[in-house]
Amino acid sequence: MSANIIDGKAFAAKLCIRVGEHVANLKAKHNITPGLAVIIIGHDPASQVYVRNKAKQTLEVGMNSFKYELDEDVSEADLLKLIDELNVRDDVHGILVQMPVPKHINATNIINALNPAKDVDMFHPLNAGKLMTGQVGPVSCTPLGCLMMLRDVHSSLEGKNAVVIGRSNLVGKPMAQLLLQQNCTVTMAHSRTIDLPPVVRLADIVIAAVGRAKMVKADWIKRGATVIDVGINRIDAPEKGEGKTRLVGDVDFDAVKEIAAYITPVPGGVGPMTIACLLANTVTTTCLINGLTPPKDLTA
C-alpha cells in the first residue's frame, strides 16, 4: 500500500493562520507588532526568491518585514554594524541572516554577533545550548517544522528508533536533540557512517538532511516507517523541455512511498513548514523579549 503523503503546504497554511491570530492579539492587547529582519548578501537567484517569499508571508500574517539586500562584496565590518543596529531596535524581534554568506565573511563571527533573543533560526551557540539542556528558546525552523509534522501523525514518538542522516548545525544536530526530547532512540548518520542502508533500515523515523538527490532508496526503509525528506536538490528535467530543471529531495520518493507509512514530498513538504516556523519563532521571540508567555500552539 502506498504511504500517506504528509502535506507540508497545508500544514504550514494552518500554522500561518495561528501565527496571524497571535500577531493580531499582540497588536490588540499589547500594542506590539512583531518585526522580522532578513539580511541577504549577494544576488543568488534561488536565495532571492526564498527571501522574497519570506518577506511576503511575513506581511501576510500581519508582521513587519525588514529586508536588507547587501552587495556580494559587503565588508564583514559593515554587516556586523547592521546586525548591531538590528540587535537593539525595538521594532525588530527576529533577525535572520540568509546562509551561506560569501567566503570573505566569517560566518561564525556573524552568528556570534546576533542578539540571542532575536535569533529566530537558532544559529547562536547560546540557543543551541538551550536546546541541548532543554531550556526555553527559539528552535531551529526546519527541525521544528519536521517535529510538528511528526507529532501530527504520531500521537507519541516515545521509544521509536529515529535515524537522522546529516549532522549540520542548522538541521541534523537540532533535529536529533528534538527527537531525544521526545524520548526517541536517536542515531545520527553522516558522510563517514559505514554501511548506511542497514542503519537506516532499523528506523521507525527517518530524517534525510543531506543534499544528495534521491540518495535514500526503498530498500533502506523499514516497512511502515515515517520518512521526512529535508533535502532540496535541483536536477535536470528533460521531460519538461530542454534545459529545464526540477526540485527533488534526498529520498527516492516514488519508490520509498511504496514502503513507508508516511512520507513528505519535495516540494511541498518540509520547505513550506520552514518558513511558517520562522514566523512562529518570531512570535515566540516577540513574546519572550516583552516578558510575555509564548503561545504553546506554535511549538511542537
Ligand code: NDP
Ligand atoms: P550540510 O551540507 O550543512 O550538511 C549535510 C550533511 O549531510 C553533513 O552532515 C554531511 O556529513 C552529510 N552527508 C553528506 N554526504 C553524505 C552521505 N553520502 N551519507 C550520509 N551523510 C552525508 O546541509 P544542510 O544540513 O544545511 O542541508 C541538508 C539539505 O537540506 C540540503 O539539501 C538543503 O538544501 C536542505 N535544506 C532544506 C531546508 C528546507 O526548508 N526544506 C532547510 C535547510 C536545508 P558530514 O558532516 O560528515 O560532512
